[in-house]
Amino acid sequence: MIRTAIVSAAIDPAALLAEVTTDGTGATTLFLGTVRDVNEGRPVTGIEYSAYAAMASDELARIAQEAVERFDGVQLTVEHRIGTLGLQEISVAIAVAHARRNPALDASRFVIEELKRRVPIWKCEHYVDGTRQWIDPTASRDAQPAATT
Amino acid sequence: MQQLQVLLFASYADAFGSGSVTVSVPEPATVADVVGALRSLPGGAVLPESPLVAVDRRYTPGVIAVHAGQEIAVIPPVAGG
Numbered sequence: 001m002i003r004t005a006i007v008s009a010a011i012d013p014a015a016l017l018a019e020v021t022t023d024g025t026g027a028t029t030l031f032l033g034t035v036r037d038v039n040e041g042r043p044v045t046g047i048e049y050s051a052y053a054a055m056a057s058d059e060l061a062r063i064a065q066e067a068v069e070r071f072d073g074v075q076l077t078v079e080h081r082i083g084t085l086g087l088q089e090i091s092v093a094i095a096v097a098h099a100r101r102n103p104a105l106d107a108s109r110f111v112i113e114e115l116k117r118r119v120p121i122w123k124c125e126h127y128v129d130g131t132r133q134w135i136d137p138t139a140s141r142d143a144q145p146a147a148t149t
Numbered sequence: 150m151q152q153l154q155v156l157l158f159a160s161y162a163d164a165f166g167s168g169s170v171t172v173s174v175p176e177p178a179t180v181a182d183v184v185g186a187l188r189s190l191p192g193g194a195v196l197p198e199s200p201l202v203a204v205d206r207r208y209t210p211g212v213i214a215v216h217a218g219q220e221i222a223v224i225p226p227v228a229g230g
Contacts, residue, residue, distance in 0.1 A: 033230045049229075052158050052222055055206040056229075080229060092230055112230060120203070120222075121229030122159035134160040138226040 016095035020075040025097035156222035164195035181211035
């Protein structure tokens with residue numbers, strides 16, 4: 001099975017795991033991206049995720065399809081949340097299952113890397129001092145990676 | 150000339166003060182023509198010379214022609230995850 005979604009409600013990782021696990025899967029991976037408290041030295045109170053929702057849904061589905069073609073036999077569910085998230089909340093969850101561990105691990109890595117490169121989602125960080133800033137990963141290559149993952 | 154509507158998001162929407170703007174471009178026009186017209190509008194300085202553009206929800210190079218009725222969006226650097 002393959003399922004991808006852009007969601008606004010809290011992500012339930014256990015539900016994603018249950019979706020991909022079958023009698024034939026012997027390895028299941030779960031990747032979670034969560035909101036952390038500091039980015040590039042600035043204390044963060046939360047992140048507002050926004051998306052070009054229609055295209056983000058399409059692009060995420062295309063990535064999942066590519067993963068299934070590259071890693072034959074994987075079961076895959078991906079959800080990315082949008083809206084305002086607090087510290088430790090899950091922004092993205094990727095559950096992958098396969099008969100063997102390597103395809104599951106590799107497919108999970110493939111999906112998160114492609115998602116971060118291609119899916120039109122943006123995050124606006126809110127800081128302790130009351131200010132906010134859109135994160136531009138292309139402008140901070142020499143600094144810390146962007147805020148969650 | 151033709152009028153094309155362009156969708157904007159995140160930092161670009163903030164810079165233009167709107168989630169969509171209308172540009173006037175020659176007919177036929179390319180993606181690059183649309184970007185050029187956007188860059189000449191107030192707020193347009195925020196755009197790089199060749200920002201990511203999606204036409205009908207797919208990333209599309211600057212040389213490709215666009216026309217009314219297509220969904221055109223200029224995409225700021227993405228930051229999902």
